[in-house]
Amino acid sequence: MAGSVHSDAYRSFLKALVALRNKRGMSQAELAEKLRKPPSFVGKYELGERRLDVIELLVILRELDADFGPFWAKAEITLPDRI
Template sequence: MVGLRQAAGMSQAKLAEELGKPASYVAKYELGERRLDAVELCVILRLTRADPRQFFVKLYDASPDKL
């Protein structure tokens, strides 16, 4: 997720502002201290202008075989 934000040329503070959240919100999910739900993820993909198909293909390819 850090890469998406950086590719969009956004700081944590700027993305947090766009989300209407404190900067700690972005920091926590980027550090893996917090998970995003599907709606939050879609909003972040939209704000960073990321290709959702490409994002999910990479996520799928990197996922483990077991939980």
């Protein structure tokens, strides 16, 4: 189902977000601390157990020193025809 938390597009998005965190050399716990959230917050969205909203994504990208445009361009996400 295209709108599912576990759609191919969403899994690709999460993979790109995890790769960015790893590229920055940051652990889940370190990112959670920067976000002032418990480590489970990062773990749950990275595993797809929790869906991110756009504001959360932008704050996460800010803490990873990344801008949305370049992140999205490199993420190689194929969007579904329908949602």
